[in-house]
Amino acid sequence: MLNLINLHNLKGAYQLKNQGGDFTYFYNEKSNNLIVINNIDDEEIRDVVDDTDQAAYMYLTNKLNIETNLTVIWYKTEFDSSDFILIENVDGKELHKLDLIDLENVVLGEYKFDKKFVKLIDGEVIELKF
Template identity: 85%
Template sequence: MLNLHNLKGAYQLKNQGGDFAYFYNEKSNNLIVINNIDDEEIRDVTDNTSQDAYMYLTNKLNIETNLTVIWYKTEFDSSDYILAEDVNGKELLHLDLIDLENTVLGDKYKFDKKYVKFIEGDVVELKF
C-alpha cells in the first residue's frame, strides 16, 4: 500500500522490479510508477519533489481518473515526474518499465524537463 501525504484512495503494489514499483488504484484507474529506487526508499523519491509540484500531482490523483504517473529521482537528488492523462493504468500493470515508458511516452519525451504532463500526445511542461 502506498501511503503518502495528501494522497487519498488505496494504491496497492501491483508490480515491482529491480528499480521500480507500480501502485494502482482500481477505483480511479490511476497508476503511480516509482522509478530509480535502487538503493533509495520510495519515500525519498516522493519527498524530493517540490511542494507545489507534489500538491498539484496528489490533488490531480485525488479527483481525476485514468492518470499514469512516472515518478523518478534524478542524479541531482531531486525528483521529477511525468503525468499522462487518459491512460488506462490497468492495461499497463503487466508491462516492464521500459515497455510501459514506450507505451505511455513513445518518442515524444526524452526526460529533459522537470515536471511534464502528456495531454492527447502533446507534451506540456509544468512550471511551479
C-alpha cells in the same frame, strides 16, 4: 516492500501491483490511476516522493485525488530533486502489467525525459511550471 502506498494528501488505496528492476507500480482500481516510482540506487520510495518540490507534489496528489485514468512516472534524478511525468487518458489497469521499457513505449512515445515536470495528453508534451 509496502503493499499499499501511503502518501501525504493522497486519497484512495494504491496497491502494489508490480515490482521490477528499479521501479515499483502502485494502482488504484477505483480511479484507474497508476503510480510508477523509481527507487534507483536502492533509495526508499519515500525519498523519491519527499524530494519533490512542494507545489509540484500538491498539484500531482490533487490531480490523482480527483481525476481518473492517470499514470505517473515519478523518479529521482542524480544530484537533483525528484521529477515526474503525468500522463492523462491512459488505462492503468493494463499498464501495471508492463515492464518499464514497454510502459515507456506505450505512454511516452518520443518524450525523452528532458524537462523537470511534464504532463502528456494524447502525445502532446506540456511542461509544468511551479
